[in-house]
Amino acid sequence: MRRRCPYCKRAFEPTNGRQRWCGRKCYRAAHAAANREISAAYHAANRARILKRKAAYYAANRDRIAKHQAVYRAAHRDKIAKRKAAWYAAKRKRIAKHQAAYRAVNRDRIAKSNTAYYAANRARILKRAVAYYAANRERIARREAAYYAANRARILKRAVAYYAANRARITRYQAAYRAAHRAKTAQYQAAL
Numbered sequence: 001m002r003r004r005c006p007y008c009k010r011a012f013e014p015t016n017g018r019q020r021w022c023g024r025k026c027y028r029a030a031h032a033a034a035n036r037e038i039s040a041a042y043h044a045a046n047r048a049r050i051l052k053r054k055a056a057y058y059a060a061n062r063d064r065i066a067k068h069q070a071v072y073r074a075a076h077r078d079k080i081a082k083r084k085a086a087w088y089a090a091k092r093k094r095i096a097k098h099q100a101a102y103r104a105v106n107r108d109r110i111a112k113s114n115t116a117y118y119a120a121n122r123a124r125i126l127k128r129a130v131a132y133y134a135a136n137r138e139r140i141a142r143r144e145a146a147y148y149a150a151n152r153a154r155i156l157k158r159a160v161a162y163y164a165a166n167r168a169r170i171t172r173y174q175a176a177y178r179a180a181h182r183a184k185t186a187q188y189q190a191a192l
């Protein structure tokens with residue numbers, strides 16, 4: 001008489017009447033799952049009591065725990081750093097995806113909120129930006145140069161496309177600028 005394993009759902013031939021799972025692997029997995037469920041239920045039912053007990057334990061052993069953690073961190077520095085980096089890398093993608101989805105759904109609301117924030121904090125933001133630029137002038141210039149060098153073809157192509165798409169508008173703008181700054185323009189051309 002064949003049976004169906006309640007864990008992996010595959011049919012199997014039991015070797016005795018009491019065998020419920022297809023093999024040791026499913027038996028272990030099923031019991032581990034059951035234990036996890038029992039443990040989760042216990043934690044859910046006793047959450048406040050467990051947290052209180054943990055806090056009391058931590059308070060009573062603070063120094064010992066801190067010392068133990070410091071020793072552990074010192075002994076496993078590389079492993080911890082690697083694990084953390086992997087954790088962030090894995091999370092970064094998920095966070096980026098989540099944020100992109102959020103932005104796509106709330107584009108108008110975000111734009112409005114950004115505009116309002118900028119309007120309300122204009123002076124502070126500008127001051128901070130100027131200070132940041134002054135403090136990091138060289139670093140920013142280096143970064144921009146590197147970005148330009150790495151993306152030269154793309155930037156030029158985009159600029160050409162932009163110019164082609166906005167030729168009339170640009171020509172109008174340039175004519176208006178020249179008309180408004182006629183004296184300055186003449187001076188500049190005379191100096192050439």
Ligand SMILES: [Zn+2]
Pocket residue numbers: 005006007008009010021022023026
């Ligand atoms: Zn099974």
